[in-house]
Amino acid sequence: MMEGLIARIRAEIGRPARVVATGGLAVLFDEATDIFDAVDPDLTLDGLALLAERAKAS
Numbered sequence: 001m002m003e004g005l006i007a008r009i010r011a012e013i014g015r016p017a018r019v020v021a022t023g024g025l026a027v028l029f030d031e032a033t034d035i036f037d038a039v040d041p042d043l044t045l046d047g048l049a050l051l052a053e054r055a056k057a058s
Contacts, residue, residue: 006035 010017021029021036022043030039040046 002029003033003035 006017006019018037019035020043021039022041024041026036026039026041030036
């Protein structure tokens with residue numbers, strides 16, 4: 001299902017696109033497919049932490 005979704009998105013935008021898997025289960029999905037260019041289980045949490053730090057500094 002993921003492969004099909006990524007293929008349709010790439011076809012729609014008409015150019016290559018990097019695919020980053022995020023979340024705690026990203027590693028498990030990465031083992032089952034080769035569509036991901038990068039895997040970062042903590043990307044979303046790291047981004048939220050960065051935003052929280054910036055909000056404190058304001």
